[in-house]
Amino acid sequence: MRITRVSRVRRIAIAVVAAATLPLGLAACSSDDDSADQNESGAENAPEEETDGAEDGANAGTEEGDGMADGGASRAGEPFGPACSAVPADGAGSFDGMAQDPVATAAGNNPELATLVAAVEAAGLGDTLNSTADLTVFAPVNDAFAGIPQDDLDALLADQGALTDVLTYHVVGQRLAPEDLAAGTFETLQGTTVTVAGEGESWTVNDASVVCGNVQTANATVYLIDGVLMP
Incomplete structure (x- = not known):
């Protein structure tokens, strides 16, 4: 009888211990499941965020590159x-103003x-220069003419044929x-x-130097030079 009572007590104790430990086991399983879910969720989300960041960086680089390219083209x-x-x-x-007008008008x-403009008018070349497409003009600045003795300059301006030869020698048909x-x-x-020689932004035309180059007009590109070219 005593043995039966002891066995019953032991079974009750085992049952109580099992009941007490069961919630802990369930809680542990639940915690492991949650952790697994969180890990899986984090693994799924992380690549998307990194990909988005990489795409944003690539787009930013492209936009920056486009801006630099535009700027390089403008400066060129x-x-x-x-x-x-x-x-x-x-x-x-x-x-900007010269770019709107044909070359003789722009130079004026x-x-x-x-x-130079006075010489072009004396030779009667204004209309020809204005109406001809795609020219390059090597244009002597005022100081270039100042280097010619006044008597020689006056004689040149008075001789329309010689003046026309000199002026058209400054113009290329492209x-x-x-x-x-x-x-x-x-x-x-x-x-x-x-004959043109040089590189970059340093050029000579025969014996004259380009002092301001790549000036645009409606029908010509102009290079201002510091000497008068003689054929």
Whole structure:
């Protein structure tokens, strides 16, 4: 009888212990399941966030590259040379203003080319220069003409044939960008050739130097030079 009572007590104790430990086991399983779910969720979300970040970075790089490319292209087309600072900043004689007019008209609006324009008018070449497409003009600035003795200059201006030869010797019948100048020799409208040498933003035409280059007009590219070219 005593043995039966002891066995019953032992079974009750075992049952109580099992009942007490069961919630702990369930809680542990639940915790493990939650952790697994969280790990799986984190593993799924992490690559998407990293991918989004990589895509954003790539897009930002592309936009930055586009901006730099645009800026490089804009700077490549600008006039260059020490005398460019003497060109008016605005108005018809500025770079923007000259780009709107044909070359003889554009030169007439630029005070640095006043003597050249007077010579073009004396030779009657204004309409021809304005109406001809795709020219390059090597345009002597005022100081270039100042280097010619006054008597010789007056005699040249009075001789329309000789003046026409000199002026058309400054004009090439194609539009030359700075990178085209490296070709070296170009036929002029006068019929003989000029020789261009240099690189980058430093160029000579025969014995004259380009002091402001790549100036655009509606029908010509103009290179201001510090000497008068003689055929």
